[in-house]
Amino acid sequence: QKEVEQNSGPLSVPEGAIASLNCTYSDRGSQSFFWYRQYSGKSPELIMFIYSNGDKEDGRFTAQLNKASQYVSLLIRDSQPSDSATYLCAVSWGFSGGYNKLIFGAGTRLAVHP
Amino acid sequence: GAVVSQHPSRVICKSGTSVKIECRSLDFQATTMFWYRQFPKQSLMLMATSNEGSKATYEQGVEKDKFLINHASLTLSTLTVTSAHPEDSSFYICSARDLGLAGNYEQYFGPGTRLTVT
Numbered sequence: 195q196k197e198v199e200q201n202s203g204p205l206s207v208p209e210g211a212i213a214s215l216n217c218t219y220s221d222r223g224s225q226s227f228f229w230y231r232q233y234s235g236k237s238p239e240l241i242m243f244i245y246s247n248g249d250k251e252d253g254r255f256t257a258q259l260n261k262a263s264q265y266v267s268l269l270i271r272d273s274q275p276s277d278s279a280t281y282l283c284a285v286s287w288g289f290s291g292g293y294n295k296l297i298f299g300a301g302t303r304l305a306v307h308p
Numbered sequence: 309g310a311v312v313s314q315h316p317s318r319v320i321c322k323s324g325t326s327v328k329i330e331c332r333s334l335d336f337q338a339t340t341m342f343w344y345r346q347f348p349k350q351s352l353m354l355m356a357t358s359n360e361g362s363k364a365t366y367e368q369g370v371e372k373d374k375f376l377i378n379h380a381s382l383t384l385s386t387l388t389v390t391s392a393h394p395e396d397s398s399f400y401i402c403s404a405r406d407l408g409l410a411g412n413y414e415q416y417f418g419p420g421t422r423l424t425v426t
Binding site for chain 2: 238282299
């Protein structure tokens with residue numbers, strides 16, 4: 195049974211601070227890792243994906259992957275109130291052909307207060 | 309960017325009736341679409357994978373006779389909830405992959421359909 199674990203939160207950070215969201219996964223064969231943001235009542239939207247160990251930066255977002263520890267994280271710099279949402283970690287395996295099933299974590303609720 | 313639409317966005321039906329939800333990829337071809345269900349304050353749970361021109365693959369515990377999936381074209385998949393009951397009330401979300409983009413593993417999500425069974 196492949197599992198993805200996240201702290202449900204809420205994680206409360208002040209505006210302008212760094213928010214750190216964490217995710218662990220059970221399947222060592224997992225190869226693709228995704229962070230989605232979901233506002234209440236809306237469908238998820240992709241923030242970042244990462245395949246290789248290390249850091250990947252995109253604007254205010256940095257994804258970090260450590261396959262040895264089966265751990266992936268998302269850092270949000272200069273957090274804004276508009277970042278307040280639930281952040282979903284998703285894990286997939288396989289790169290080519292067919293389809294890639296995504297297994298989602300339960301999500302971490304982030305609250306950025308002014 | 310790739311756009312996925314769903315229709316209807318919200319539906320209320322009586323217990324025992326059937327409801328059809330459509331998922332369309334608007335600007336790309338999707339040989340594979342996915343159907344998820346999300347209960348309040350819970351994460352997305354994959355229900356089934358819909359493959360154009362073939363039978364859907366259902367996840368363990370999902371009743372294939374209750375949740376009928378048809379992927380009749382490269383841009384349309386439908387989910388029919390048959391004999392709906394209040395416990396089927398949920399947020400149903402579809403996603404699709406654009407296999408025309410080499411190396412693209414992103415799933416594009418539709419806006420979701422809120423089903424309420426009374």
